[in-house]
Amino acid sequence: MGPVLADSVRLTDDGVEILDRRVFPAERVWVHCASVEDVAKAIEDMVTQSSGPYFAALWGMVLAAREARSLAAEDARAHLAKAGERLIATRRTNNHLRKAVAAALSGVDGQTGDDLAAAVLAGARAGDERYRSRSAALGRHTAELLPDKATVLTHCWADLYLVELVRAAAGKDLAFVCTETRPYLQGARLTAETLAEMGVDTTVITDGMGAAVLSSGRVDALVTAADRVTMDGHVVNKIGTLGLAVAAHAFDVPFHAMVQAPDRLAPTAADVPIEYRDGTEVLNRPGIRGLYPAFDITPPRFVTTVVTDRGPFSPRQLGSYYEEIP
Structure with missing residues (x-):
């Protein structure tokens, strides 16, 4: 059995079940989604x-394909296209959604009815397997960069990347320091809970403590996921990553950013839309505004390594990732 959060979205006969990470780990609530809109x-x-x-x-x-089973081929294609556009639009900074839709539709070629549903299900299953295998490779490559008994500072929730890093580093006796990661506290709730579940030495700090901890000499590496990495080496990740990267650079602590692959559709940082969420998620008080850019952009000069499923790269040499890929 793996950690709970490694399997937190499930397809069922009548919908999709999603573990509600807003209340995890205090509660384990599954949200039932009966439609694409849900x-x-x-x-x-x-x-x-x-x-x-x-x-x-x-x-x-897959739900969209089930909904389209009674439609003619042209209408079914239109329904799937609309569903894909709706899902991709939910959170545009991370390009995972676009890749997921493409994976699910990869085997669609004019099918209708049950054949269409089967084709989309096969594509989705292949996308699931591919993401997990690439995450495992990414974890192995990142583990190789860390010394034995390293203390690692991490930010937000790196999900399967972190899970696979811990698995790959078994025997290295790693310890992790996790920032709380306001306003949703992913670090304090998701990262810390999963690390503890996997038997890892885990410490939680507030977001404002990061620079001081990096200055202490007790941290061997800053390691985070990346929601997207541009071809010119900018790392886009949860807000707060930039400040930690700058502090790590100042105190000679390497920063390793984990991403399955740099994004060829984002040559520069200007090509990545940054999501701004409602400021009330930060502060909800009459007469005072909250500001919530959900992501920030770390320039390549503050990034030591971009670790991919094909190994580590300098942020200035990411073009070589695709040299053997047509």
Whole structure:
């Protein structure tokens, strides 16, 4: 059995079940989504985050194919296209949603009825397997960069990347320091809970403590996931990553950003839309505004390594990732 959050989105006979990460681990509540719109709303409302939306989109497209079983080929294609657009639009900074939709539709070629549903299900299952295998490779490559008994500072919730890193580093006796990651506290609730579940030495700090901890000499590496990495080496990740990366750079602590692959559709940081969420998620008080950019962008000069499923790369040499890929 793996950690709970490694399997938090499930396809059922009558919908998609999503573990509500907004209340985990205090409660284990599964949100039932009976339609594509239900799945999209769950993603928008932060029922699931990190890689969760990828899996939700995979299985959401299966629901769309089930809905289209009674439609003629042209109408079925239009229904799937609309469903894919709706899911991709839920959170545009991370490109996982686009990849999930493409994976689910990869075997669609004019089928209708049950054949269409079967084709989309096969594509979604292949997308699920591919994401997990690439995450495992990413974890192995990242583990190789860390010394034995390393103390690792991490931010937000790196999901399967973190799970696979811990598995790959078995025997290295790693310890982790997790930032709380306001306002949803993914670090304090999701990262810390999963690390503890896997038997890892885990410490939680507030977001404002990161620079001081990095200055202490007790941290061997800053390791985070990346929602997207541009071809020129900018790392887009949960808000707060930039500040930690700058502090790590100042105190000679390497920053390793984990991503399955750099995004060829994002040559530069200007090509990545940054999601701004409602400021009331930060502060809800009359007469005072809250500001919530959900992501920030770390320039390559503050990034030591971009670790991919094909190994580590300098942020300035990411083009070589695709040299052997047509």
